[in-house]
Amino acid sequence: MTEYTEAESSYKTLSLLAPAVYIVGAGPGDPDLLTVKAQKLLVRADVILFADSLVPEEILNLCRKDAEIIPTANKTLEEILPIMVERVRSHKSVVRLHSGDPSLYSAIHEQMSLLAEAEIPFEVIPGISAFQAAAAKLKIELTIPGIVQTIILSRISGNTEVPKREELAALAAHQASLCLYLSARHVENAQARLLEHYPAVTLVAICFRVGWKDEKILVVPLPEMAKCTHRENLTRTTLYIVSPALSQVIGRSRLYHPEHKHIFRGVSG
Numbered sequence: 001m002t003e004y005t006e007a008e009s010s011y012k013t014l015s016l017l018a019p020a021v022y023i024v025g026a027g028p029g030d031p032d033l034l035t036v037k038a039q040k041l042l043v044r045a046d047v048i049l050f051a052d053s054l055v056p057e058e059i060l061n062l063c064r065k066d067a068e069i070i071p072t073a074n075k076t077l078e079e080i081l082p083i084m085v086e087r088v089r090s091h092k093s094v095v096r097l098h099s100g101d102p103s104l105y106s107a108i109h110e111q112m113s114l115l116a117e118a119e120i121p122f123e124v125i126p127g128i129s130a131f132q133a134a135a136a137k138l139k140i141e142l143t144i145p146g147i148v149q150t151i152i153l154s155r156i157s158g159n160t161e162v163p164k165r166e167e168l169a170a171l172a173a174h175q176a177s178l179c180l181y182l183s184a185r186h187v188e189n190a191q192a193r194l195l196e197h198y199p200a201v202t203l204v205a206i207c208f209r210v211g212w213k214d215e216k217i218l219v220v221p222l223p224e225m226a227k228c229t230h231r232e233n234l235t236r237t238t239l240y241i242v243s244p245a246l247s248q249v250i251g252r253s254r255l256y257h258p259e260h261k262h263i264f265r266g267v268s269g
C-alpha cells in the first residue's frame, strides 16, 4: 500500500492525479512559499523531476516516500523528455519542478512544444518568482506612486542572446524598477549599461539565494554593484533589483540588526 506523508493525508479526500506532466513553479526556495496547488501536486505525484541546482532539497520533503525523484541539473532536454513521456504513458503523474515562476527563464517553451507533439497532456502551475520574494524581503513596493510605476524583468546577454532592441541600456533609459536575472557573471557590463541612464545615487539590491538558508541581500549604490558582487563571490542564483523605490525603504534600521543576515549600505534616504 502507498505510504502517505502527513501533508498527503490532509489531501486524501481529493481525487488521484491524472497521468500528465505538471510543470510546477517551486518559488524561490523557501518551501513555505510553494502554492497550495504545488503542494497538493508534490504530495501526490508518482514522479518528480527537479532542477537540483535551483530547487532546494527541502522542497522534496513533501513528496511521497515511494515517489521516483529524478534530479535534472546534469541532463539535457533530449534526456529529460523521454523520461516524462514514458512515465505518463505508463499512467504515472509527473511533476516537473522549476524554480520561481515557470513563465520566466525556465526553458519550458520547448518542453511544452515537444510534449504537445508527443500528445502528452500537461498543465502549468505558477510560482512566486525571485523578484517578488526579493521585494518582500527588502520590504519595498516596486511601484510607488509619484516615484516609479513600471517594472522591467530582464537579463543581460550570456549563453542566451537578448534581442538588440531589448539591450540593457535601452531598458535603463526608463529608470523603472528593473529586475535583472541571470546576470551575475556579466556584472561589469550590466553596471556600465545601467549607469548610462540611472543616476549614480540609485541603489541596487543584490539578492543571492532568496529564501535559501544561505540567503544574502546587499543594497549598495549602483557604481558598487560589480565590486560588491565580486567581493561576495556571487556568480549564480543572484537577482539584481535596481530601483528608485529602494531609497524609500521603510524600517531600514532593522536591517542593521547584528542578527540580521542582510547588509544594507545605501547613500540616500
Ligand SMILES: C[S@@+](CC[C@H](N)C(=O)[O-])C[C@H]1O[C@@H](n2cnc3c(N)ncnc32)[C@H](O)[C@@H]1O
Pocket: 028, 029, 098, 099, 100, 101, 102, 103, 104, 105, 106, 128, 129, 130, 131, 180, 181, 182, 183, 207, 208, 209, 210, 211, 212, 236, 237, 238, 239, 240
Ligand atoms: C533559470 S532562472 C529561473 C528564474 C525563475 N523562473 C524565477 O521566476 O525566479 C535563474 C535565475 O533566477 C534568479 N533566481 C532564481 N531563484 C532565485 C533566488 N532564490 N534568489 C535570487 N535569485 C534567484 C537568478 O537570477 C538566477 O540566475
